[in-house]
Amino acid sequence: MHAAGAPIHRAEAVTRATLAYEVPRAIPVNETASHSLQLQPFSMEETSGSRRITRTAKRAAKTPRSVKRAVAVSRPPQIGSAAADWSRWPAGTVFRLLSTGQSYRVEDYGWALSGRNTIDLYMANQREMNSWGAREETIEILQWGDPRESLQFLRRHQDYKHIKRMVLELEGRNKEAATLR
Secondary structure (H helix, E strand, O other): OOOOOOOOOOOOHHOOOEEEEOOOOOOOOOOHHHOOOOOOOOOOOOOOOOOOOOOOOOOOOOHHHHHOOOOEOOOOOOOOEEEEEEOOOOOEEEEEHHHHHHHHEEEEEOOOOOOOOOOEEEOOOHHHHHHHOOOOOEEEEEEOOOEEEHHHHHHOOHHHHHHHHHHHHHOOOOOHHHOOO
């Protein structure tokens, strides 16, 4: 089970960062903000009577060219684990909580979820679980799981009433499933 990444409180206003698999683009570096010495004007017509100004400074070791490039790289958001009734949200369904921007994938089921429109979110620790509590949230389905794969997996475990109910609903036998309360 995986906990989701940190909440994105304003998911619609997040600026797009360059993804790690995209071609990095060089971002120009402000050379005037450099800590190196300023260039002095040079003239071939200097007379011998002109003053010569000499400055000494410690030279830094030559830096590789890659240092002068800045690339913003973002990791894909951490997808958390969730449990649900697989007849409503098949295994592998990925959804996003609109309030936080966090994404979750349905990877588990439970007897208390069978026949209900309830999703349990996996949290990293007890404190996070308690602070989240039980609430109604609006979700956006990003990718539906495969009901056939869910059915194939659940058929091997029909010894339990809640699993038998999900199997019957996935097979379209809703009246029979309703009798298994």
